[in-house]
Amino acid sequence: MRNLKRGMHSAKDVTVSLAIDLTNNGANGVKRILSALLILCISTPAHSYGGPGAGIAFIGTLISLIGIIAIGGVGFLWYPIKRLLKRNEKEQETDEQ
Template sequence: MRNCIPKFRTALLAVSGGLVPLAPVAAQAYVGPGAGLTAIGTMIALIAALLLAVVGFVWYPIKRLMRSRKAPNDPAARTTGPRQ
């Protein structure tokens, strides 16, 4: 059992050492101002869309529930008779 661990370590070291040349290196690329501003604008729009989706699915039903609870107790909401 003790002889198995050093052999495994040696094999793992050899395999990982052989895979190092296959690893990608960092790309030396330039992002111009047009592409950069487009990417920033896209991210802002995506975040805004997600926030508005949360507001639409969470806030408006809560708001309607609060309004429906408030309406019977509101004297202005009560009707005393038909208007003429």
């Protein structure tokens, strides 16, 4: 970790320093977190046009998800049915002989 260039920190160093900062400052660290959350929660509307692209993407994702679940369900049920049908065919062949 010491080999990092001056001013650059790894994610682990930042996480450890943040944890130490919160434990050393006590209430001050909690105030920082609450202030950051308050700033994030109080946002102004963008007043921009989103367009139909997001809705189309959502609908496409929803249809894909429903299709995946349906195909998975059919596959999950079809394999045991297929084995049962093959077993019945083999039993019929042995009965005929």
